Amino acid sequence: MNHSRRIFQTLKYIFQPTQKQPIIMKAIIGLGVILGLLVILPSVQYVLAAGDEPGEYLDRRVEIWGLFYRLMIVAFTIGTVVSGTIVWLVLRFRESNPKAKPTEYEDSGTW
Amino acid sequence: MRTRERGKMSGHSTWPEWVYIGVVVALLCYVGAEAWNIERIIEHVPADAEIIKVTGQQWLWTFEHEDGTKEIGELHVEKGKAYKFEITSTDVIHSFNIHDYVVLLDAVPGRVNTVWFSPTDAGEFPIQCREYCGLIHYNMRATLIVEDKGA
Amino acid sequence: MVLELHKPRPIWQIMFSTHHTDVGLLYLITSLAFMFMGGALALILRLELFAPGTQVIADSMTYNRIFTVHGTTLIFLFILPSASAFGNYLVPIMVRYKDMAYPKLNAIAFWMIPPAGALIWLGFADFTWYAYPTYSVISAPGPAADMWIFGLKILGVSSILGSINFIVTIMKCKHPDLPLSKMPLLAWAYLTSSLITVVAVPTFAAALLMLLTDRLGASGFFNPAMGGDPIAYQHLFWFTFHPEVYILVIPAIGFMYEIFPRFSRKPIFSHGSGVTAFILLALVGFASWAHHMYATGMSFTEKTVFMVGTLAAVPASAMHTFNFLATMWGGRIKFATPIMWAVGGIALFFSAGAGGVVNSAMPLDFITHDSYWVVGHFHLFVMGTILFGTVAFVYYMFPYVTGRMYNEMWGKVHFILSFVGTVMVFFTQHILGLFGMPRRIYDYPPIPEWVQMNIIISIGAFIIGISMAIFLANLIYSSAKGKPADMDDPFGLGGKYYFPYQAKTPHTEGGGYH
Numbered sequence: 001m002n003h004s005r006r007i008f009q010t011l012k013y014i015f016q017p018t019q020k021q022p023i024i025m026k027a028i029i030g031l032g033v034i035l036g037l038l039v040i041l042p043s044v045q046y047v048l049a050a051g052d053e054p055g056e057y058l059d060r061r062v063e064i065w066g067l068f069y070r071l072m073i074v075a076f077t078i079g080t081v082v083s084g085t086i087v088w089l090v091l092r093f094r095e096s097n098p099k100a101k102p103t104e105y106e107d108s109g110t111w
Numbered sequence: 112m113r114t115r116e117r118g119k120m121s122g123h124s125t126w127p128e129w130v131y132i133g134v135v136v137a138l139l140c141y142v143g144a145e146a147w148n149i150e151r152i153i154e155h156v157p158a159d160a161e162i163i164k165v166t167g168q169q170w171l172w173t174f175e176h177e178d179g180t181k182e183i184g185e186l187h188v189e190k191g192k193a194y195k196f197e198i199t200s201t202d203v204i205h206s207f208n209i210h211d212y213v214v215l216l217d218a219v220p221g222r223v224n225t226v227w228f229s230p231t232d233a234g235e236f237p238i239q240c241r242e243y244c245g246l247i248h249y250n251m252r253a254t255l256i257v258e259d260k261g262a
Numbered sequence: 263m264v265l266e267l268h269k270p271r272p273i274w275q276i277m278f279s280t281h282h283t284d285v286g287l288l289y290l291i292t293s294l295a296f297m298f299m300g301g302a303l304a305l306i307l308r309l310e311l312f313a314p315g316t317q318v319i320a321d322s323m324t325y326n327r328i329f330t331v332h333g334t335t336l337i338f339l340f341i342l343p344s345a346s347a348f349g350n351y352l353v354p355i356m357v358r359y360k361d362m363a364y365p366k367l368n369a370i371a372f373w374m375i376p377p378a379g380a381l382i383w384l385g386f387a388d389f390t391w392y393a394y395p396t397y398s399v400i401s402a403p404g405p406a407a408d409m410w411i412f413g414l415k416i417l418g419v420s421s422i423l424g425s426i427n428f429i430v431t432i433m434k435c436k437h438p439d440l441p442l443s444k445m446p447l448l449a450w451a452y453l454t455s456s457l458i459t460v461v462a463v464p465t466f467a468a469a470l471l472m473l474l475t476d477r478l479g480a481s482g483f484f485n486p487a488m489g490g491d492p493i494a495y496q497h498l499f500w501f502t503f504h505p506e507v508y509i510l511v512i513p514a515i516g517f518m519y520e521i522f523p524r525f526s527r528k529p530i531f532s533h534g535s536g537v538t539a540f541i542l543l544a545l546v547g548f549a550s551w552a553h554h555m556y557a558t559g560m561s562f563t564e565k566t567v568f569m570v571g572t573l574a575a576v577p578a579s580a581m582h583t584f585n586f587l588a589t590m591w592g593g594r595i596k597f598a599t600p601i602m603w604a605v606g607g608i609a610l611f612f613s614a615g616a617g618g619v620v621n622s623a624m625p626l627d628f629i630t631h632d633s634y635w636v637v638g639h640f641h642l643f644v645m646g647t648i649l650f651g652t653v654a655f656v657y658y659m660f661p662y663v664t665g666r667m668y669n670e671m672w673g674k675v676h677f678i679l680s681f682v683g684t685v686m687v688f689f690t691q692h693i694l695g696l697f698g699m700p701r702r703i704y705d706y707p708p709i710p711e712w713v714q715m716n717i718i719i720s721i722g723a724f725i726i727g728i729s730m731a732i733f734l735a736n737l738i739y740s741s742a743k744g745k746p747a748d749m750d751d752p753f754g755l756g757g758k759y760y761f762p763y764q765a766k767t768p769h770t771e772g773g774g775y776h
Binding site: 125127128131132135136139142143145146147149150151153154169202203204206208210211213214215216217219220221222224225237239240241242243244245246247248249250 | 322323326388389390394395396397400401402486487490491492493532535557558559562565566569570573574576577580581584619622623624625626628629631632633698700702703704705706707
Binding site: 031032033057058059060061063064065066067070071074078 | 133136137138139140141142145146149152153155157193211212213214228229231
């Protein structure tokens, strides 16, 4: 059996748009997986290159704190986006904002 | 991009939420991959690492080198060499921590835990206990002394 | 309303009542009392940690006892009962039933709490709220340790009984015309947190029993000298207590699901997404427990499995955050006290979660395990999210319970001081942990950075303390002398206060006991 054809067909099945899920979500998850792989593959080479001799040992401090700073950058970026959104929402949609207008539910008084 | 026809539960398009969840999942994949990778790297113990037995007990640390030398409250090591700690406890759970070298692992009675490091800076570094162990947990300290080669 | 202080009902009528509003009131008063007591203990700790050396606590054992009872009280005697309080008030109303499914069992579940609280406070154990062996087996002084174990046993049973009540009321007693999919999200919150409880808590009940028999010398489950394994306890403990943190947070998120739509004057952005997120969190929450044990010497594969389980729970929380923000978008929001607390709570929920994602990365545990980073992280959840959500709901329900309005200005002052204090204390603790300060220590060496940060943290803690004193005064004064509230729309929003499940209780005019 032609294995590469089978693999291609499976991939096509996974990535085709369906009525339930727009392709953009799958694209983003696929992107995430690829990003993850792109991080691992170069590092595998790095690990194999790390020596067992004095002077070539890994410095765990550098590795661990490096990871910490990378994740902090991600966390603070998202944090800025989320906090910024909250601040904007609070200011824009407060009652006392000059642009505030009643919601479509206020006529009936039920929401 | 078509509006989801399935969005009957909220009565309006919900694709922004799906995009948002996609971004969140992608970021989590990145975090997981990075963490997995770094852990794999640092768990690789060099073959020539010298073994130091670490024993925690209420409320002090004792050390035994490969050649039988014992130390209490102080640990002398040589800069640039690799060392593997075999950590255990004689009474309750403690946790062996050299914060400046990011070494941290529990000392559990009845079991030996292993972690390795290689000091790259000479000097004195605090060793502290990082698991509650009673009255003097707050002061269960020792000192790591890293000496230059040949000292 | 239930609490009419000018013409109070006989106290024994409330105490012996099995009606859900009375049991709810008992839970509410008890939980708030323990909140203030547990918080006061924290202030004593922070006074001691203000500087190196001894300040107000004479010896380390007293310090250890205080932090143990602080944590135990606030988790088991404040957060859980306060969730039960509002659940008791609202779940029967939300499912359009006359009371809880088992009213007498309901009252019994409440009355287990005061004796359990007494056991914990009269004992004042010192072994942290985890009670890890082998310290808790061979070294912790009794009878404090044994009293704590019995106290928690009783609380566990109370929790399970209360959860059974919620589950049966919601699943079996709800009105036939109300499908589960249309049930308010707060009711869904109670359903999912109760389901988690009945699955998770029995494990800890077993662990407690094993701990007790170990202490008595009759068994050696966790004692290596008798062939046992102390790490086994940690697995049992965290198998319960990781899902437990979801039991703690889900009701607070449920409270926010009431507040955001009401005050934004529009319905929740996506009811279905909220339901999905609750169910997902309940299921996935069982897959991550050993991320608390990364430092115990687990293998690489074990750690990876639990990291994946931890990360898998994040999208559910992200869905709730999105839902709240999308609900505010396009609304016309009246920023009264309840929604200020809810918005603050969501902002802090996000930072707690972001710290959690960082924590789940196994190598970073070598920096942060058992340091003040962890203390800062979990307090952002329990204080920043859960307490903020609960206080928001206390203010929101104040007119319902007392028939009067609280003082709005002091409510807002309470919020601002608490928010500033919370950020000062718990964000700084993250940094303090990165500098290496361990948790659960009575004293610390005079490292300049540690000293500076501890001062900031202690000042922040006292700011929170002042705000809570204001809260207490507002609660008591307004219950007695507050302006009578317009029970149809106490916040002046335009909609009905408890539409669509406004219901009569025995205490509204014309009502009598059923």
